[in-house]
Amino acid sequence: MVAGQAESLEMKHTQLYIDGMWVDGENGDTLEVTNPATEEGIARVAYGTATDARRALEAAQRALPVWQKTNVYERAAKLKKIAELMRDNVDYLATALTMEQGKPLAEARGETMASAATFEWFAEEAKRAYGRTIPASANNKRLFTVRHPVGVCAAVSPWNFPLVLQARKLAPALAVGCTTVSRPASQTPLSLIRQFELMEQADLPDGAINLLMGPPAELMNEFMGNRICRKISFTGSTEVGKELVRNSAGQMKRLSLELGGHAPVIVFPDVDVESVARASVIGKFRNNGQVCICPTRFYAHRDIEQDYLEACVEETKKLVLGNGLDPDVNIGPMFEDRAMDKADTIVKDATSKGAQCVTGGGRSDRFERGYFYEPTVLTNITSDMSIMTDEPFAPVMPIMDYSDIHEVIAKANDTVFGLAAYVLTNDLSAAFKMAEGLEFGTIGINDTVPATPQSPFGGLKESGIGRENAIEGMDVYLETKAISIAINE
Ligand code: NAD
16 A cells, blocks of 8 residues: 555545436445455445436436537537546546556546547537538539437446546537436446546536446446437447447447457667667556557567567566556556456466566566556467467567568458557658558557547457547537428529
8 A cells, every 4th residue: 555545535426427416326236346456445336227227318318409509619618617627636536547447647647638638629629510512413402411419329438448438438429419328337437426526517407418337238238229329339348349239230329339459569670679669668568558559469570679579678677566556656456356367368378389478477476465467578479379369458568570561561460450550660661651551540650659639549340330539539429411402593
């Protein structure tokens, strides 16, 4: 425990937020939220049912005409107020985020500020949700389009970025006049509860935003089966995403899916090895590798592979593992026991097939409690190792070599995922060839932190459908209506 930090988290609210009120779930159930650094319970939150989901959808439905008719400039002002409240209360939000999720406080602050920036960006962009006029093929016709909010939207997110992943859904949906029902992961609701507490001060109509904790499949079934819910925006695993696609057919439910990834990093021989190793290690171990766009396969040109490997190992050894509330810590606990077991399984699978573990490789023995896994670097990697095909979501860095640009593009693309890829080079021609040849939704060239509110974010192939952030991330909350007027000539 860090000196001066309370072991439990003081929460003003722990209930569901429905129709502008904090309420218990229908059956009064609650769920304990655990701190992964201490394995201790830090709060109990209300745990609702399908009936609560229905009540939340009905509240959002009642709020819809009020919010939709609120002028877009007024809606924008309220969203900007939310951004301001989040910035003013960054530590209040970030402490809850670190304690429920494990990431270091500096990363939690960064996530909070990115969420605030997302609200601000969409507040501005909603003013530009333009339709268009279309030249008609008959002289007595006038054609144009208008944009219309989709309606009531459900926003479902996982535990690894509890604030920013909700912001990418709520900000564009609210900005264009939709109303929302949010469901965070059951294990990490606390920072979002605090955000909702702050959002109350932005004076949105009752029912415009709702917050539910509860059993994932049960609540999702209500969203999927209830015609009030016009759209579901889901961030999570590809496996669950596929199930949602199958289930959406009944009502042609609009879906946005932000799913898993397996990001290659291609290091060219022209780089400054020390500095790219530093950037690689920072990118790799951010949030313990539990990031959808986390770099997961490192291909270094054979001319520099040994130097790059050594520099990465050196940088990895500098990482300070510990409770994320400690300001000196830059890698926190993994999210849960199961996540650590999965990391161990991946490492054991690789070493059993010939990989060499150069540093790390197991649960840390320096902590009595908490889910601490030593940051790990592996080499001697072969394509039959599970780390090369399954999304690792773990602090494990496999490094291998390549010799030819075409060969490495083919290897990088040889995956069902297509979320993010990274290229480290100063060679402009190589950078362009990679940007054009890699089949991924986001390509960071000398940039291992490429996500930002104004740039589209999403996956090719099995990494998802649709985009978040940017104008693309607003479009998915709008329907287009075509208007055709016949006039007297
Ligand atoms: P998950 O699919 O198990 O869970 C995601 C969310 O869905 C959680 O809130 C969970 O409670 C809920 N859920 C689980 N099963 C469900 C079901 N049958 N029906 C409805 N909801 C259900 O994913 P996870 O393991 O918690 O999260 C990690 C995954 O999320 C990784 O694959 C990661 O790449 C992905 N992710 C993607 C992005 C992105 O933007 N593309 C961002 C973050 C995480």
